[in-house]
Amino acid sequence: MFFLALVMVVMPEDGQTPLRRSFVPEILVRAKVTDVTSHGQNWETATLVIDHVFAGTAKLTGTRFRVTAPVVMPFRSGVYGHSLLARFQVGEFGVWVLRRAKADQGLFGGLECHPPVEDCPEYWWRYGGPAPLPARRVISSREGMIATGRFSYDSVLKWAQVVQAISQAARERQPELLKKYSHGGDPLIEPWAIRVLARTDPLAPAFLKELAENAKLTIPGQVTLDSVLCEVIKKDWQDSALRLRLLQGWISGELGDDYSARWISDRLRAALRDRELDIRTWLRLVMGWITNQSMSKSFRFQLLNVSPFEDLRGTKKQNEEQYVFDVLIQLIRKNAGTEVKLAAAQLLFSVSWNDSRLRTVRALLKETLEEEVRTELRAVLNVAEQANADK
Numbered sequence: 001m002f003f004l005a006l007v008m009v010v011m012p013e014d015g016q017t018p019l020r021r022s023f024v025p026e027i028l029v030r031a032k033v034t035d036v037t038s039h040g041q042n043w044e045t046a047t048l049v050i051d052h053v054f055a056g057t058a059k060l061t062g063t064r065f066r067v068t069a070p071v072v073m074p075f076r077s078g079v080y081g082h083s084l085l086a087r088f089q090v091g092e093f094g095v096w097v098l099r100r101a102k103a104d105q106g107l108f109g110g111l112e113c114h115p116p117v118e119d120c121p122e123y124w125w126r127y128g129g130p131a132p133l134p135a136r137r138v139i140s141s142r143e144g145m146i147a148t149g150r151f152s153y154d155s156v157l158k159w160a161q162v163v164q165a166i167s168q169a170a171r172e173r174q175p176e177l178l179k180k181y182s183h184g185g186d187p188l189i190e191p192w193a194i195r196v197l198a199r200t201d202p203l204a205p206a207f208l209k210e211l212a213e214n215a216k217l218t219i220p221g222q223v224t225l226d227s228v229l230c231e232v233i234k235k236d237w238q239d240s241a242l243r244l245r246l247l248q249g250w251i252s253g254e255l256g257d258d259y260s261a262r263w264i265s266d267r268l269r270a271a272l273r274d275r276e277l278d279i280r281t282w283l284r285l286v287m288g289w290i291t292n293q294s295m296s297k298s299f300r301f302q303l304l305n306v307s308p309f310e311d312l313r314g315t316k317k318q319n320e321e322q323y324v325f326d327v328l329i330q331l332i333r334k335n336a337g338t339e340v341k342l343a344a345a346q347l348l349f350s351v352s353w354n355d356s357r358l359r360t361v362r363a364l365l366k367e368t369l370e371e372e373v374r375t376e377l378r379a380v381l382n383v384a385e386q387a388n389a390d391k
Contacts, residue, residue, distance in 0.1 A: 024167050024196070027098040027107070028055040028160055031065070036088045042070055046088040048096070048109070054164040056098075065098060065107040086138045094136040095156050109134065159188050166196075175201040183214050183221065187259075190221035198228045205233050212246050219260035222246060223267040230276040238276055251285055253292030261295065265303045272308055279308050279320050283327060283347075290343045300339070304346050321351050329360060332377075338370050345376035353384040 031048035038044050045068040053060050071087060096109045135156030166177050178201070181193035194211075197204045208229055211217065217225070226246060229237040237243055250264045268286060271277040277285075286303065295303070308324065309317050324347070331344040348361065361384065365377045 024163055025055050025097045027053075027060070027100075028163055029053050029060065029096055029098060030157070030160070031094060031096050031109075033088050033090055033092045033094075034064070036090055039068075044069060044071055044088055048094070051093075054095075054160040055167050060107075063107060065109055067096075067109045086136070089138060092137050093153070094134045095153065095160050096134045155186075155188050158186065159192065162189050162193075175204070179207060182208075183211060183217055185216065185218060187218045187220040190218050191224035194221060194224045194228055198232055205229065208232075209237070209242065212242055215249075219250075219255070219263050222250070223263045226267060227270070230271070230274075244281075247281075247285055248288075251289040251292055255293060258299075261293070261299070264289075265299070268303070269306055272306055275311075279324060282308065283324060287331065287340060287343065290340050291337060295339075300343055301346065304343055306350065308350055309352075325351050325357060325360075329364060332364060332368065332373065338372060341368075341370065341373045342376055345373055345380060348377075348380045349383060353388045355388070358384055358388060 029050045030052040031050045033046045034049050035047040036044055037047075045066055047064055047066050050060050050063050050065070067088075098107045098109045100106065101108060133156065135153045137153045162181055166174055166181075169177055175197065178193045178197040181189050182197055184190060184193075194208065198208065201207075208225055212222075212225055212229070226243065229243070255261050255264070268277070268282065268289075272279070272282045290300065290303075309321055312320060328344040328347055332341045335341055335344075351357065358381070361377060361381055365374060365381065368374050368377060
């Protein structure tokens with residue numbers, strides 16, 4: 001887990017905001033396990049010694065701290081974020097965020113993944129979740145992932161080294177370094193650097209808009225960039241042609257892996273929820289993605305498990321619902337791709353129902369040949385008829 005100490009930020013006279021402690025940990029270290037004590041079968045306490053300080057006073061080197069955590073036993077459920085998926089080993093290294101106990105100011109660390117709720121908006125610098133800390137050489141605590149790939153110890157160690165370089169740099173050099181790392185090709189570092197830059201440099205929006213033209217930016221970097229610019233310059237970015245070009249690049253069918261797909265899926269859902277994408281643009285993007293990109297049934301369900309009309313009222317809601325309903329019906333009638341038809345049928349669950357729409361879907365069911373799509377339409381009708389009867 002992260003244990004971060006958040007601090008008040010006061011704008012200094014030079015106009016530049018100090019690095020936020022919610023993004024740059026107050027105490028970030030590399031530490032080695034020197035002793036392990038078991039408490040029955042289910043708990044362990046490890047004693048670790050700090051051998052390198054990335055953020056915090058260098059005097060902490062050589063200091064010891066302890067971590068106590070439950071062990072996930074075979075065939076026994078556990079909360080992965082709070083549990084050891086591999087037992088501590090004497091000699092193992094890890095990257096840890098530490099905090100001080102209120103009583104005696106002693107250091108301690110932990111495995112919990114999430115901070116207090118009130119800290120989440122500032123704490124989740126990596127869009128869609130917190131950084132994978134602690135990162136242990138044997139296993140990462142985040143999502144129970146074995147320490148390989150993007151959440152490996154080596155990946156997080158690289159990020160920690162960047163944190164050290166920036167936090168130790170003179171304040172006037174920090175924006176320059178953050179700009180460098182914001183398009184360095186690292187999917188863990190890019191989002192972090194973009195978010196820190198946006199919150200510490202008043203001139204960042206102009207640079208970030210230019211960055212949107214960089215075709216080599218990682219998908220995590222692109223997603224974070226869109227999220228940040230929607231927060232910082234709002235409508236000027238949300239309605240821009242540059243943003244639309246960025247988003248259209250996500251639906252080209254050229255995504256390389258599930259990792260990138262998850263980032264984009266989460267972003268499209270969040271942007272619709274927060275009204276950073278209008279419903280019509282969202283629908284075009286999602287259907288374009290489903291047309292061009294292969295995906296599993298479960299992934300499609302997660303992508304489309306939304307309530308696009310939830311906070312709309314009156315005529316606006318009626319108009320948007322009718323537009324979406326008409327588009328979905330036409331997609332099912334005319335589109336040659338079964339995946340797109342299934343997606344359109346799934347989205348029909350989100351509209352409200354009247355007799356006219358029920359008649360349209362009943363007629364569509366008779367016209368439809370694909371059994372998968374027919375099954376989905378029957379499910380829609382069952383729900384719709386019940387909802388209409390309850391009015």
